[in-house]
Amino acid sequence: AIQVVSIFFILVSIISFCLKTHPTLRVPTIALIENNFTNSTPTYTLHKEKTEAHEAFQYIEIVCNVWFTFEIIIRFIVSPKKFGFVRSPVNIIDFLATLSFYLDMLFNKVLPTSLTNTDLFEFFSITRIFRLFKLTRHYGGLKILIHTFTASMRELMLLIFFLVLFIVIFASLIYYAERLQKNPDNDFTSIPIGLWWSIVTMTTVGYGDMVPKTYVGMMVGGLCALTGVLTIALPVPVIVANFAMYYSHTQARSKLPKKRRRVMAVEPVRPTRGPGGGGGGPGGPGGGALNKLGVDAGIRGGPGVTLP
Numbered sequence: 675a676i677q678v679v680s681i682f683f684i685l686v687s688i689i690s691f692c693l694k695t696h697p698t699l700r701v702p703t704i705a706l707i708e709n710n711f712t713n714s715t716p717t718y719t720l721h722k723e724k725t726e727a728h729e730a731f732q733y734i735e736i737v738c739n740v741w742f743t744f745e746i747i748i749r750f751i752v753s754p755k756k757f758g759f760v761r762s763p764v765n766i767i768d769f770l771a772t773l774s775f776y777l778d779m780l781f782n783k784v785l786p787t788s789l790t791n792t793d794l795f796e797f798f799s800i801t802r803i804f805r806l807f808k809l810t811r812h813y814g815g816l817k818i819l820i821h822t823f824t825a826s827m828r829e830l831m832l833l834i835f836f837l838v839l840f841i842v843i844f845a846s847l848i849y850y851a852e853r854l855q856k857n858p859d860n861d862f863t864s865i866p867i868g869l870w871w872s873i874v875t876m877t878t879v880g881y882g883d884m885v886p887k888t889y890v891g892m893m894v895g896g897l898c899a900l901t902g903v904l905t906i907a908l909p910v911p912v913i914v915a916n917f918a919m920y921y922s923h924t925q926a927r928s929k930l931p932k933k934r935r936r937v938m939a940v941e942p943v944r945p946t947r948g949p950g951g952g953g954g955g956p957g958g959p960g961g962g963a964l965n966k967l968g969v970d971a972g973i974r975g976g977p978g979v980t981l982p
């Protein structure tokens with residue numbers, strides 16, 4: 675039940691965070707500015723300078739963050755390893771996202787508006803969207819994906835290295851290639867601007883905002899696109915193999931029968947009466963005096979002990 679409630683509040687928080695940015699769900703911020711004129715009564719002018727989220731979203735976030743705060747405190751209290759709990763990346767994200775909400779309320783509701791930069795705090799509220807990573811506790815598929823990228827970290831770093839290398843090379847080539855011929859509409863005015871074009875071309879996105887217009891530049895663009903396809907495709911088989919390995923391991927583990935620990939009832943050892951009607955007291959002639967282990971009481975002169 676706790677798991678379902680946690681997932682519910684995570685989804686409600688994310689949906690509320692996204693919907694409150696829609697223009698139709700925002701209300702204008704009205705500022706009253708006093709205009710003082712000589713020998714006249716002051717007048718007030720309404721200025722719709724900016725918009726803010728509807729008040730209903732504020733109440734939704736309060737309820738969600740109260741739950742998140744309660745969840746963090748309880749999980750920290752019951753956690754057997756406090757240091758490991760604090761170091762967990764998911765817990766750090768959860769803490770920062772919750773902290774950003776309280777800071778937003780502090781600076782926007784308590785302090786005057788003139789002393790705060792609301793746009794800056796709204797930007798830092800983006801940390802709340804990272805609460806989606808909390809679903810890794812409840813959904814095994816996300817854990818498989820994280821383990822896959824962790825196991826493929828060497829290949830990913832190699833991919834990033836070659837991408838950066840080729841991006842710089844082709845940005846330099848396209849800058850000088852477009853200057854070899856007369857080109858009044860040259861889009862590549864510098865190498866840093868060419869870096870953006872190289873990234874877009876090597877990842878085969880191709881926005882079309884910057885295009886080469888000379889024959890040499892077109893050749894460089896074609897080579898850049900082909901190099902990007904080959905570079906990105908190289909580590910893909912390794913990543914797919916790691917994903918298949920972790921997925922098959924998870925599927926096989928889920929099909930294993932659950933181990934059931936059978937708890938046996940513990941009964942006390944009962945001594946028997948010795949022959950001749952011994953009283954069974956400690957040290958008696960027919961008694962079943964128990965030794966320290968309580969297993970064999972007939973060693974010291976009694977007939978013995980029967981175990982149930």
